[in-house]
Amino acid sequence: MNVFAEAFSAALASLNAHRLRSFLTTLGILIGTMAVIAVVSVLQGFSDSISNQFSDLGSNTLTLAAKNDQDNFRTGQINRLTFEDVDALRYKISGIERVAPILRAPLGATLYKGRAVAPQIQGATEEAQDVLGVDTSIGRFLTASDEKNSRRVAVIGTDVNDQLRMPRDPVGEFLLIGREWFRVVGLLEKRGEIFGFSQDNRIFIPFSVARSLTGTFERSSMEVSFTVTNLTEVNQVRERTERTIRATRKLLPGKANDFEIKAADSFVRQFNSITATATAVLAGIVGISLLVGGIGIMNIMLVSVTERTREIGILKALGATRRDILIQFLLEAALLSLLGGLIGIVLGLLAGMGIASLIPNFPPAHVPIWVMIAAAGFSAMVGVVFGIAPASKAAALDPIEALRYE
């Protein structure tokens, strides 16, 4: 047990004796680790923020949407969901808790006291509040009564509120959307941006109103999000939905679906897999610099062994075994590399935070603990691996030759 403690302090002393050289030697490891941590911290921060923004959409939420490929767009034969599909979801499929159809209603510009904006206008029902996880900070969301009575009311996003320079509390103000007047009943909570697209530049109006105003739904498109009563039944509900919607849409057997059922978190998962790949690739590239750093360590350690040949001879004369010498030099290399790694981690964290704060609207950098532990462990391992050659060289020295070395 003592052996390691001894070798450890001997290694520290010898690194300390050549402080500048030790630092320069480990610079490669330092920069490599720093780059890894900086890259990972920025990507992870980004990925975390995306996940958080979507976390309101639980994994029990599914979304039914029409599916169109390039041919559909080219020929103009665009598939759309119909209100029959919505009704099928509502009434024909067991295991569905809440159904929230969202009708995109391109009603035109929105005006308030001479200012105009063009937000996304979405027809929704009260269920949207739970299913999409939207909340109001002031006022209320749409209600069943709004829907039933086709009230001309609107719940607006913060961007709309800001850009139209409406009062802090816009409830009770009137907006002209397209050709219709709407009374504002609520202000949505701020959600921020995803990929630079604001999530707050939107207006919700009652579904029934959107439906009647868009008239023909040729130019409008609809998606239906719905929640599953029992989370464990998600797959069964998905299958039942697929069967029922195929029937509703009168798709003949063998014909491909012209709709798709997406899990709300599938986007998040997809995104996470992209960032994970990006992280892995970047970390791999940067990892090469760690190898280069390791070679640097090996090089200097070999020089150091030559320089200290006589010292090694003395230690052997005093009774040091091959193993004693091997452990001492291996520890020295590992320690050198680990110190570089630790400094690199700290600088990498700072760099990550710096980068994240320099880019506007970029989420704060974040590094999972395990990445830091892995980085430290990996750098120490680089030291051990590249320390093997110099340490074996030192251990194998012949004591007589080594003592005679000038």
Add this chain to the structure above:
Amino acid sequence: MIELKGIVKRYVLGDETVLALAGIDLFVARNEYVALIGPSGSGKSTLMNLIGCLDSPSEGQYILNGRDTSALSEQELAVVRNREIGFVFQSFHLLPRQSALQNVMQPLVYRRMSPSERRDRAAQALRNVGLSDRLDHRPNQLSGGQRQRVAVARALVGEPSILLADEPTGNLDSRTSSEIMGLFDALHALGQTVVLVTHEPDIAAHCQRTIRVFDGLIVEDHPNPARAA
């Protein structure tokens, strides 16, 4: 104690085989004070390396304290060196970055001794050579004589059965040399077995017995009639 039987040592240098020791028989008893003398190239250094277990013979047997070391592995030889041999070198061979105390503690590191015990023993060994006020000095802060005394303390700290000194006064002036030889004399008087390698007759004169090596053979082995003071 030290018993060499038919020791032969060959070196291979390129295509040539050099016979460094051509058949040495030697017995050194406990508490003897022996000088190995001979010109350079005579094989006395090789003999010393063999006695010090830094090297193994090509042929023959080396029995140290009743144990045949000829067949020991490198690892085992390291242990023998650590326990049985105390080396003193011509150019001191101290570890330059370590204090006198740390230098003397070093052999005990390989005995897996606790740091506090090592410190106590090393401090005692330095007191014994008269350096109790120089414990924290580095080698470059010490005079040649002081360095050699640190080296002697280091050689003795592990209580070896043999103190093996290779030209211990070779780098010292005459006054310091006689100081160091006084130290060896005193150690011998306390019961230490001492083997010196030297080419200086007046250093050899300190010993009880002189062994002359020439061309890899012992050509002369006689007790010294009178010891200088």
